[in-house]
Amino acid sequence: DADVTQTPRNRITKTGKRIMLECSQTKGHDRMYWYRQDPGLGLRLIYYSFDVKDINKGEISDGYSVSRQAQAKFSLSLESAIPNQTALYFCATSSGTSGGYTDTQYFGPGTRLTVL
Amino acid sequence: QKEVEQNSGPLSVPEGAIASLNCTYSDRGSQSFFWYRQYSGKSPELIMFIYSNGDKEDGRFTAQLNKASQYVSLLIRDSQPSDSATYLCAVNTGNYQLIWGAGTKLIIKP
Numbered sequence: 001d002a003d004v005t006q007t008p009r010n011r012i013t014k015t016g017k018r019i020m021l022e023c024s025q026t027k028g029h030d031r032m033y034w035y036r037q038d039p040g041l042g043l044r045l046i047y048y049s050f051d052v053k054d055i056n057k058g059e060i061s062d063g064y065s066v067s068r069q070a071q072a073k074f075s076l077s078l079e080s081a082i083p084n085q086t087a088l089y090f091c092a093t094s095s096g097t098s099g100g101y102t103d104t105q106y107f108g109p110g111t112r113l114t115v116l
Numbered sequence: 117q118k119e120v121e122q123n124s125g126p127l128s129v130p131e132g133a134i135a136s137l138n139c140t141y142s143d144r145g146s147q148s149f150f151w152y153r154q155y156s157g158k159s160p161e162l163i164m165f166i167y168s169n170g171d172k173e174d175g176r177f178t179a180q181l182n183k184a185s186q187y188v189s190l191l192i193r194d195s196q197p198s199d200s201a202t203y204l205c206a207v208n209t210g211n212y213q214l215i216w217g218a219g220t221k222l223i224i225k226p
Binding site: 031040041042043044045048050058090096101102103104105106107108109110 | 148159162167206210
């Protein structure tokens with residue numbers, strides 16, 4: 001089945017450490033997104049990419065960076081993790097071919113990150 | 117600041133009844149509206165989307181859109197315990213990004 005996968009699924013790290021979250025997809029989609037989800041808050045967009053050479057900041061990009069290594073791979077890095085980056089992180093993809101306004105996003109299983 | 121508002125709930129509905137979930141949005145230029153379901157600890161999964169005023173039905177689910185009043189709703193008919201989840205409303209305001217509500221927690225009581 002075409003899918004979106006994320007690694008690791010759970011990660012506990014310490015303040016100041018560098019950490020990378022990885023996302024891979026077999027859907028053949030061009031567009032990829034990174035979100036974080038905090039209790040009581042909606043999904044917030046960190047970065048998005050519409051193709052390999054296109055990287056865009058989202059609503060809350062400070063403290064994060066991304067790399068689009070290939071059409072199928074999009075990684076999120078926390079250069080120096082801090083406790084308020086503790087959250088559930090989701091990668092999502094969309095095809096971009098169904099028309100801009102109906103472009104549906106499909107989510108990976110998420111990475112639960114805890115920064116101590 | 118573009119906003120999407122949802123009642124956090126929990127909304128408790130008896131099994132077999134109709135569950136009604138509401139979402140309001142601030143940007144009048146919003147073009148399309150998505151409903152996702154999220155089980156605890158899992159990822160959001162698409163239920164349906166709507167972009168024209170009126171109703172759109174898909175099985176037990178009906179999305180209703182009223183652009184003049186800036187609200188969108190989701191009705192779930194014949195509610196089942198398996199429908200217990202958090203329902204997320206997302207709005208596409210025209211720049212290919214989605215603005216998300218915080219979700220409404222729905223509990224279906226047997």
